Amino acid sequence: MIDLVIFGATGDLAARKLFPAIYELEAAGYLPEELRIVGVGRKPWSEHEFDKSVREALAEFQKNLEADVVERFIRRTTYRQMDFSPESFEALAKDSAPSSIFYLSLPPDAFPVVGTGLGEAGLAREKGNHFRRLVIEKPFGHDLQSALELQATLTKHWDESQILRIDHFLGKETVQNILVFRFANSWLEPLWNAQHIAQVQITAAESIGIEGRGAFYDKVGAVRDMMQNHMMQLLTLSALEPPPRLEADLLRNEKNKVLRSARPLSSGDIVRGQYTGYLEEAGVKSSNTETFAALRLYLDNWRWKGVPFYLRTGKSMSKKRTTIAVQFREPPTQLFTDTHCDPGSSWVVLELQPNESLHLEMQVKTPGLQFGSRPVVLSTPYSNGDAHELSAYATLILDALEGDASLFIRFDEVEWAWRLIEPVLGANQPVELYSVGSDGPAGQHYLMEDLHRWRSL
Numbered sequence: 001m002i003d004l005v006i007f008g009a010t011g012d013l014a015a016r017k018l019f020p021a022i023y024e025l026e027a028a029g030y031l032p033e034e035l036r037i038v039g040v041g042r043k044p045w046s047e048h049e050f051d052k053s054v055r056e057a058l059a060e061f062q063k064n065l066e067a068d069v070v071e072r073f074i075r076r077t078t079y080r081q082m083d084f085s086p087e088s089f090e091a092l093a094k095d096s097a098p099s100s101i102f103y104l105s106l107p108p109d110a111f112p113v114v115g116t117g118l119g120e121a122g123l124a125r126e127k128g129n130h131f132r133r134l135v136i137e138k139p140f141g142h143d144l145q146s147a148l149e150l151q152a153t154l155t156k157h158w159d160e161s162q163i164l165r166i167d168h169f170l171g172k173e174t175v176q177n178i179l180v181f182r183f184a185n186s187w188l189e190p191l192w193n194a195q196h197i198a199q200v201q202i203t204a205a206e207s208i209g210i211e212g213r214g215a216f217y218d219k220v221g222a223v224r225d226m227m228q229n230h231m232m233q234l235l236t237l238s239a240l241e242p243p244p245r246l247e248a249d250l251l252r253n254e255k256n257k258v259l260r261s262a263r264p265l266s267s268g269d270i271v272r273g274q275y276t277g278y279l280e281e282a283g284v285k286s287s288n289t290e291t292f293a294a295l296r297l298y299l300d301n302w303r304w305k306g307v308p309f310y311l312r313t314g315k316s317m318s319k320k321r322t323t324i325a326v327q328f329r330e331p332p333t334q335l336f337t338d339t340h341c342d343p344g345s346s347w348v349v350l351e352l353q354p355n356e357s358l359h360l361e362m363q364v365k366t367p368g369l370q371f372g373s374r375p376v377v378l379s380t381p382y383s384n385g386d387a388h389e390l391s392a393y394a395t396l397i398l399d400a401l402e403g404d405a406s407l408f409i410r411f412d413e414v415e416w417a418w419r420l421i422e423p424v425l426g427a428n429q430p431v432e433l434y435s436v437g438s439d440g441p442a443g444q445h446y447l448m449e450d451l452h453r454w455r456s457l
C-alpha cells in the first residue's frame with residue numbers, strides 16, 4: 001500500500017489542479033494499483049461529502065471525463081479530519097502506509113506545523129525500501145529569513161532528499177523543452193552565449209486579474225508570486241550550463257550556479273506596476289502592491305557577461321502569453337539595405353503558453369531587384385497531438401510517486417532566488433499604474449539598454 005495524503009484537500013488548489021491531475025494519471029494507467037488517496041482537512045466532512053467535492057471538482061476542472069475512470073479514482077479516496085494536534089498525527093501514523101507522500105496543499109503558515117507534526121509522529125522516517133516524501137507548495141518563505149527558518153524547522157525531521165518543493169512551471173512540457181531545445185541541437189549551443197546573443201526577454205503575461213484572491217495577493221505581489229519562483233526557473237533553464245547527465249542534483253547544481261552568478265540587484269533594476277482598479281478588488285487594502293514587475297539582470301559568468309536578461313510578469317495585461325525570446329547579435333557589417341525596421345535582427349522565441357510553439361525569426365532577401373533583407377518567421381507547434389501529454393501537476397505528482405526530484409526545487413535554489421530578489425522586494429518603491437488590457441506600465445521601457453525594446457505581447 002502507498003498513501004498519497006493531501007493536506008488541504010478541501011481547498012482551492014486541490015479542486016482546481018490536484019484532483020484533475022490525479023484523474024489524468026488514473027486515466028493514463030500511471031497510478032500504482034496499491035495507491036490510496038487520503039484527503040485531509042479540518043472540516044468535519046463525511047466520506048460522502050468528500051466524494052461529492054471530488055466529483056464536483058472533476059466535473060468543473062477536467063475535460064472529457066470517463067465514468068469508469070472517475071469511479072476507479074473515487075474508490076481510491078478516503079477522507080480524514082484532523083485538527084493538527086499531536087494526537088491527530090499519532091492517529092494518522094497508526095493508519096498510514098509504510099510508503100507515503102504527504103502533499104501540503106495548505107496556506108504557507110501551516111507548512112511548519114504539519115511538517116513538524118508528521119515528523120514528531122515518526123512519519124518522516126523511512127524503513128527498508130519504503131519511502132516517506134514531503135511535497136510542499138509555493139511559496140517557500142516570504143523572504144530570505146523566513147525561508148531559512150522554514151528550512152531549519154523542516155530539516156529537524158526531514159532530510160533534504162525527502163522534500164519536494166513544487167514549482168508547477170517545471171511540470172510544463174514546454175518548460176522542460178527549453179533543455180531539449182538547447183542541448184539536443186548541436187548547431188545551437190555554440191551560439192548560445194554573450195558572443196552571439198544580444199539580449200534575452202522572458203515574459204509571463206496574464207490577462208486575468210487577481211480573481212478573488214485579493215486577501216492573499218495583496219500581501220504578496222508579483223515579485224513574490226511569480227518573479228522569485230517561476231521566472232527564476234525560466235531564467236536558470238535558459239542560462240544554465242549543460243549538466244553532465246540528466247540527474248536531479250546535477251541539473252539543480254547548474255541552476256543554482258546561474259542564480260549565484262547574478263549581479264546584485266538594486267532599485268534601478270526594477271519597475272513595478274499596478275493595474276487600474278486593483279484597489280477596488282475584494283480583499284485589497286489601500287496598498288501599493290505590484291501586479292506587474294519588470295527586472296533587468298546580468299549574469300556575471302563566462303557565458304553571459306554583459307548580456308541583459310529582461311524579465312517581466314503581470315496580471316490584467318492584454319493577453320496570456322509566456323515566452324522566452326532570445327535576440328542574436330547583428331552581423332558585423334550590413335551588406336543589405338533593409339526596408340523594414342530592424343536590420344539584421346534574428347530571434348529565437350520559445351512560446352511556452354498559450355500556443356506551445358517555437359519561432360525562428362530570420363532575415364531573407366526582399367523579392368525583387370533590390371538586394372535588401374526582410375524578416376520571416378519559421379514556426380512549429382510543440383505538440384504532436386499525443387493525447388498522453390500530461391498537465392504540469394500530473395507530471396509532478398507522478399515524479400513525486402516515482403521519487404524523481406529533477407523537476408522540484410532544491411533548497412539552495414530557493415535560498416539564492418530570495419538572496420537575488422530580496423533587494424527589490426521593497427514595498428516602499430512606487431508602483432506605476434497601467435490600464436487593464438495593456439502591455440504594462442510605460443516605465444518598463446526605461447530598463448532597456450540602448451537599441452533594445454520590449455517585444456510586444
Ligand SMILES: NC(=O)C1=CN([C@@H]2O[C@H](COP(=O)(O)OP(=O)(O)OC[C@H]3O[C@@H](n4cnc5c(N)ncnc54)[C@H](OP(=O)(O)O)[C@@H]3O)[C@@H](O)[C@H]2O)C=CC1
Nearest residue numbers: 008010011012013041042043105106107108110137138139
Ligand atoms: N490556488 C491556487 O491556484 C494556487 C495555490 N498555490 C499554493 O497552494 C497552497 C494551497 O492553496 P489553496 O488551495 O488556494 O489554499 P486554500 O486557502 O484554499 O487552503 C487549502 C485548505 O487548507 C486548509 N487550511 C486553511 N487554513 C489553514 C490553516 N491555518 N491550517 C491548516 N489548514 C488550513 C483548509 O481546509 P480545512 O478548512 O478543511 O482544514 C483549506 O481548504 C498554498 O500554499 C498556495 O500558495 C500555488 C499555486 C496556485
Ligand SMILES: O=C1O[C@H](COP(=O)(O)O)[C@@H](O)[C@H](O)[C@H]1O
Nearest residue numbers: 138168169206225226230322353
Ligand atoms: O503560481 C502561480 O501561477 C499562476 C500562473 O500559472 P499558469 O500556469 O496559469 O501560467 C498565477 O496566476 C498565480 O498568481 C501564481 O500564484
